[in-house]
Amino acid sequence: MKKQVRVLGIDDSPFTFQSKRALLVGVVARLPTYIEGIMRTECDVDGTDANAAIEDMVMRSRYREQLKVIMLDGVAVGGFNVVDIDHLYRTTGIPCATVTRALPNYDDIEDALRTHFKDWKVRLDIIKQHPLYKLGSARHPIYATAVGIGIDDLEIILKECTVVGALPEPLRIAHLISSAMVRGESHGRA
Amino acid sequence: MKKQVRVLGIDDSPFTFQSKRALLVGVVARLPTYIEGIMRTECDVDGTDANAAIEDMVMRSRYREQLKVIMLDGVAVGGFNVVDIDHLYRTTGIPCATVTRALPNYDDIEDALRTHFKDWKVRLDIIKQHPLYKLGSARHPIYATAVGIGIDDLEIILKECTVVGALPEPLRIAHLISSAMVRGESHGRA
Numbered sequence: 001m002k003k004q005v006r007v008l009g010i011d012d013s014p015f016t017f018q019s020k021r022a023l024l025v026g027v028v029a030r031l032p033t034y035i036e037g038i039m040r041t042e043c044d045v046d047g048t049d050a051n052a053a054i055e056d057m058v059m060r061s062r063y064r065e066q067l068k069v070i071m072l073d074g075v076a077v078g079g080f081n082v083v084d085i086d087h088l089y090r091t092t093g094i095p096c097a098t099v100t101r102a103l104p105n106y107d108d109i110e111d112a113l114r115t116h117f118k119d120w121k122v123r124l125d126i127i128k129q130h131p132l133y134k135l136g137s138a139r140h141p142i143y144a145t146a147v148g149i150g151i152d153d154l155e156i157i158l159k160e161c162t163v164v165g166a167l168p169e170p171l172r173i174a175h176l177i178s179s180a181m182v183r184g185e186s187h188g189r190a
Numbered sequence: 191m192k193k194q195v196r197v198l199g200i201d202d203s204p205f206t207f208q209s210k211r212a213l214l215v216g217v218v219a220r221l222p223t224y225i226e227g228i229m230r231t232e233c234d235v236d237g238t239d240a241n242a243a244i245e246d247m248v249m250r251s252r253y254r255e256q257l258k259v260i261m262l263d264g265v266a267v268g269g270f271n272v273v274d275i276d277h278l279y280r281t282t283g284i285p286c287a288t289v290t291r292a293l294p295n296y297d298d299i300e301d302a303l304r305t306h307f308k309d310w311k312v313r314l315d316i317i318k319q320h321p322l323y324k325l326g327s328a329r330h331p332i333y334a335t336a337v338g339i340g341i342d343d344l345e346i347i348l349k350e351c352t353v354v355g356a357l358p359e360p361l362r363i364a365h366l367i368s369s370a371m372v373r374g375e376s377h378g379r380a
Contacts, residue, residue, distance in 0.1 A: 025370075034353065034354075035363060035366065037366065037376045038366045038367055038369075038370035038376040039374060040371055040374060041374070060375075061375055062375065164224075173225060176227065176228045177367055180228035180229055180230050181230055184229060184230060185227065185228070185230075185252065186228040
């Protein structure tokens, strides 16, 4: 990896359906793990503004031109507010990836979407847009996809910024921050 | 240093005098620099509740019994909401330290306190309670004091968790988080 490579990891906060808005936290790390900057925005729980919120947060960031890849923890934030990474890549010019520790069950997701959303087909198509590749180690697998960057290059980046378990540091820290802001103290994920 | 030593760094957010409340962010790091947990609370701008807010945040934290030292960025948060580290040490049982990159000008502080606070003498006494020791390197000096832990042990801890510049990682990260939450994106300090 070149020196001074910077990546952005974004995670959403836990939310109650009363709150209607979810916090999104972005962590900029210079590889391997030096945290350089932090940013925040919000999106509607189960809304359709995730792409716009993330695009706006990234485009007004001072790190905009230095980001090698934007990593999301899964393809949806704030419930089923899905992120179209193809669109995010087009609008920001920055390669985008989703990274998740649990392989999604598309049948369950389709059931949930059909029950709650008129535009369920649009959301499902975005969620299933890209195949997930199994990366990480046998003990700590992680499922990822990317646009604008090869999956091999993504794998190198993930390996470089992962310290413990499967989750790369920018996503791990983004999760700690977003959950602490909402709950008072961060909670890990099993 | 023993392995698995954990420290808590606390910093406050920028604030406007309209907002009346300042965010306090605590970062738990396992030495040297692994971020394990994050917590938050609030205090009044220029109020007198900083000790109570920090004590409450720490005492309900799952890391409470593992913290070797609580580090504050300076002796006041949210403007002149001063932290009495002797009292904080007594109520939490955890050694406490203040760490600052700029040596405070006590005359200027006294002027500001006399102008704005009826209880200026109480606040000033807390601020001047302990002498500051110059630690860090010649290029990156840092001024610190501690209660419940020797200044030599504090110096060892600070050295271990400082990566760039003078500020130890838990305080650097706490600052990035608190400023990002209020401003949208973190800002460094000169």
